[in-house]
Every structure is written in structure tokens, then in C-alpha cells.
Amino acid sequence: xxxxxxxxxxxxxxxxxxxxxxxxxxxxxxxxxxxxxxxxxxxxxxxxxxxxxxxxxxxxxxxxxxxxxxxxxxxxxxxxxxxxxxxxxxxxxxxxxxxxxxxxxxxxxxxxxxxxxxxxxxxxxxxxxxxxxxxxxxxxxxxxxxxxxxxxxxxxxxxxxxxxxxxxxxxxxxxxxxxxxxxxxxxxxxxxxxxxxxxxxxxxxxxxxxxxxxxxxxxxxxxxxxxxxxxxxxxxxxxxxxxxxxxxxxxxxxxxxxxxxxxxxxxxxxxxxxxxxxxxxxxxxxxxxxxxxxxxxxxxxxxxxxxxxxxxxxxxxxxxxxxxxxxxxxxxxxxxxxxxxxxxxxxxxxxxxxxxxxxxx
Numbered sequence: 001x002x003x004x005x006x007x008x009x010x011x012x013x014x015x016x017x018x019x020x021x022x023x024x025x026x027x028x029x030x031x032x033x034x035x036x037x038x039x040x041x042x043x044x045x046x047x048x049x050x051x052x053x054x055x056x057x058x059x060x061x062x063x064x065x066x067x068x069x070x071x072x073x074x075x076x077x078x079x080x081x082x083x084x085x086x087x088x089x090x091x092x093x094x095x096x097x098x099x100x101x102x103x104x105x106x107x108x109x110x111x112x113x114x115x116x117x118x119x120x121x122x123x124x125x126x127x128x129x130x131x132x133x134x135x136x137x138x139x140x141x142x143x144x145x146x147x148x149x150x151x152x153x154x155x156x157x158x159x160x161x162x163x164x165x166x167x168x169x170x171x172x173x174x175x176x177x178x179x180x181x182x183x184x185x186x187x188x189x190x191x192x193x194x195x196x197x198x199x200x201x202x203x204x205x206x207x208x209x210x211x212x213x214x215x216x217x218x219x220x221x222x223x224x225x226x227x228x229x230x231x232x233x234x235x236x237x238x239x240x241x242x243x244x245x246x247x248x249x250x251x252x253x254x255x256x257x258x259x260x261x262x263x264x265x266x267x268x269x270x271x272x273x274x275x276x277x278x279x280x281x282x283x284x285x286x287x288x289x290x291x292x293x294x295x296x297x298x299x300x301x302x303x304x305x306x307x308x309x310x311x312x313x314x315x316x317x318x319x320x321x322x323x324x325x326x327x328x329x330x331x332x333x334x335x336x337x338x339x340x341x342x343x344x345x346x347x348x349x350x351x352x353x354x355x356x357x358x359x360x361x
Contacts, residue, residue, distance in 0.1 A: 032333050032348040033325045035318060036080055036096065037358035038067035039350075043329055046353060051082040052096060053361045054333075054350065059099045064090060068118035069357050072096075073148070074126030081151075083131060085356075086165070087115035091131065091151050096361075105151040112153060113137060114144065118356075119166045121175075122148055123207065130175060130207075132164040139183045143167065143175065143210065157210025160203035166227040171234050174213060175205040178238060180224040200225040202238055202259060216259045218252060220245050225252075225259075229281040231301055237262075237286050242274035250276035251288050253303050262286075262303035271308065272297050277315035277356060280324055287324045289314040296326050296334070298341050307341020309334070316358040327354040 035054045040046035051067045052060030066085040073079040073093060079102055081093045091105040107114050117132035126148055133142040133156065141159030146152060161179030168176045181200030202216040202225050218225075222245035229237045236254040249264035250272055264272070273293030280287040285300040294312040299305055313328040323336045326345070331352055334345040 032350070033318075033320055033335050034361040035316075035325065035327070035333075035358040036070055036072065036361040037316060037327065038063070038070060038082060038355035039352040040066065040355070041352065043353035050352075051080075051092070051094075052099070054352075054354075054358075055361065057352070059097065061092065061094050061099050061101065063092070067355060069120060071120070071122070071359055074122045075149070081120065081129065081148075083118060083120050084116050086118040087134065088118065089116065091116065091120070091129075091146070093149070093151055103149065103151040105146065105153060110153060114142065114156070116144075117141075117164050121167050121169045124169065124173065128154070130167055130169070132159065132167050132177065134163070139163075141177075141179055143177060143205065145210075157205060158212070160205065160212045160215055161199060161201050163200075163224070165225075168228040168230065169207065170204070170230055170236065173207055175207050176228050176230075176236060177203045177205060178225045178228050179203055180226055180241075181221070182224055182243065198222055198224065198243060202228070202236070202254065214257070216254055216257065218259045218261070220248055223248055223252075226276065227279045229279045229286060231281045231286075232283065233301070235301055237279060237281070239276035239279035239288050241276060247274070250274070250290060250297070251279065251286060251299055251303070253301075260303070262299045262305065264305050268297075268305055268308075271295060278317040280317035280319065282319070282324060283322050287317055287326075289317050289326060291315050294328075296324070296345075309336070309341070309345055311345070315356045316354065318358045318360055320360065325358070325360075327358055329353050329355070 041048040049063040050060040067082045068085040070082040089107045093103040113136040114133045120131040129146040129148040131144045141164040142156040163180035163182040166178040181198040222243045224241045227239040247269040249261045251262040252259045272290040275292040277289040277291035295308045296311045297308040316327040318325045326334045331350040333348045336345040
């Protein structure tokens with residue numbers, strides 16, 4: 001496939017030192033938690049996109065579009081990997097301390113008829129990377145298998161559904177995939193084409209063969225399964241997004257071969273809204289970012305609601321010891337030191353539009 005001149009210019013630029021304009025980003029508050037994440041220069045009219053440590057913006061790398069999921073590389077060499085927001089083209093591995101690009105994958109340049117769906121995870125030995133994808137022609141969900149160092153695409157498996165988003169390697173070695181059940185195609189971007197025929201599920205795949213091992217569903221087909229968390233005891237939970245049904249809890253737990261809703265009263269469901277942006281496992285329970293409602297809600301591992309905090313436009317959740325860090329796309333950062341529902345989280349404001357996911361730096 002021929003490379004567009006503008007894309008060639010971007011690819012050449014990635015091999016250079018971080019662009020000078022990145023140094024103009026507003027530095028993080030000195031007391032704010034250190035995070036590896038993505039951000040844009042402006043929330044409403046973004047023109048520049050970056051990935052890196054929030055406390056070291058001058059070393060961040062320039063991205064060709066919005067980034068989404070980001071993780072430190074399991075090799076421990078100080079590199080990290082970022083994937084494009086869906087429907088996206090790129091994966092990039094870079095040296096975080098210097099901004100040097102180590103490897104990249106572009107679906108168009110690799111002549112792959114896929115779009116990346118925003119999430120990935122690594123194999124236990126760190127040699128492979130598994131990314132959620134959709135086929136460009138018919139939208140079927142896939143799990144792409146990549147070399148974790150070079151980002152060369154080695155093959156792909158069916159995800160067991162359509163609209164896969166989050167993916168996680170479970171403690172037992174199986175791959176868990178959140179099939180959102182929503183059909184989108186590249187020519188119409190993020191337009192949802194099948195709300196009347198949604199089929200969301202939590203699928204588990206054999207990590208060696210890609211064979212579908214199990215598929216768990218909720219009774220409500222309009223509750224899209226989006227993000228996955230697993231606790232120390234092995235229990236799995238998923239965060240949900242309501243695509244048009246009656247109010248439902250935004251959290252479900254995998255229990256005895258099925259998905260069951262966490263407990264939530266009518267007032268709690270109203271307060272939490274219909275859209276969860278992330279879910280985080282904590283020793284004492286789970287945190288869920290209720291993005292459109294602007295709250296971070298807490299449940300215990302039995303699924304009992306514990307309380308919530310006001311966190312406007314929240315999305316990303318990350319661990320801070322036994323407590324949590326949350327960020328919002330207006331640059332807000334919150335930190336809870338006890339993870340209890342009664343504590344008021346500490347709050348900072350950064351000068352950039354923070355994106356959807358983050359990990360501690």
C-alpha cells in the first residue's frame with residue numbers, strides 16, 4: 001500500500017527527538033501523582049496529541065491521533081506501548097525517559113484490513129502483545145497477536161463477537177475480551193450501526209490457540225461490556241455502558257459461569273448515569289469511573305455498593321498502593337488515600353486534556 005506523504009512525514013518525525021512544542025505543555029503539579037498516560041493540547045479543539053509521563057511533558061512523544069490504552073513494557077527496559085483510540089491504526093513502543101521511538105505498527109502501512117479497538121495486554125512471558133481489533137470490511141472482532149518488541153503483527157483470532165474493547169490476561173492464563181457488541185465500520189467512524197441487534201459478552205480465549213472457551217452474557221443486550229478488572233482472589237468484574245435500555249448498574253461480576261449485576265438502588269443508578277469509562281480492582285473492592293455522571297463509584301467484591309465521589313468528567317483509573325487515582329478530560333486529577341467512600345479525594349488540575357486511561361509512573 002502506498003504511503004501518504006503526510007503519513008511518511010509523521011513516520012520520519014517519530015524517529016527524531018521529541019518535538020520542541022511539547023516542552024510548552026503545562027508541567028504537572030509537583031504534588032500530583034506520577035502517571036503514564038495520553039493527552040491532547042485542548043479538550044474541545046485538539047490539534048496535538050501526546051503520550052508520556054504527565055510530570056515530564058517535554059519528553060512526551062507526538063501521536064498522529066488520540067491515544068487510548070498505555071502500559072509499561074514488561075521487559076523492564078523503561079519503554080512503554082500506546083495504542084490508538086478506536087477506530088485506530090497505530091501501536092507505538094518508545095523509550096519513555098528519552099522519547100526515542102523503538103517500534104511502531106500502522107495498519108494501513110502494513111496493508112492490514114483492520115482497525116485497532118483501543119486496548120492491549122502482554123503475555124505472561126512478555127514476548128507477545130494481544131490487541132483488540134475489528135475487521136475493516138464486516139466489523140468482526142479479532143484479537144491481534146503481535147511481537148511485543150518489534151510490534152510486528154503475527155496473526156489474529158476471533159474475539160468471539162463484535163466491537164471488542166478491553167482485553168486482559170487473567171491469572172489462570174486465559175485471555176478475557178470485553179466484546180461490546182456494537183458494530184462500527186471505518187467509513188462511518190464511531191457511528192453505532194446495530195443497537196437493535198447488540199450482542200455484548202465477556203469472552204475467554206485460550207492464549208495459545210485463540211479457541212473460544214467461554215462466553216458470559218447479561219440478560220440485557222443493551223448493556224455493552226467495555227472494561228475488565230481482576231482481583232487478587234481471581235474474581236473478574238466488568239464495567240458497562242448502557243446503549244438505550246432502562247437504568248442498570250454499571251458494574252457486573254463473573255460468578256458461577258454467568259455475569260450478575262452489582263447491587264445498586266434506583267437513586268444510585270440515577271446518580272451514576274449510564275456510562276462507565278473504566279474499572280479498577282482494589283484490595284477491598286472495585287472503583288468504577290461513571291464518566292457522564294461525573295462520579296467515581298465504589299463497590300466491594302460481593303457487589304455491594306459502598307459510596308461515590310464527585311469527579312467531574314472522570315475516566316481513567318489507576319492504582320496508588322491500596323487506593324485509587326482518577327483523571328478527567330478537563331485536566332483534573334484526584335487521589336484517594338484510603339479508598340473509603342467517606343474520604344474526600346485530593347484534587348489537582350493540569351493544563352492539558354487528559355485521555356481515557358493511565359498507569360502509575
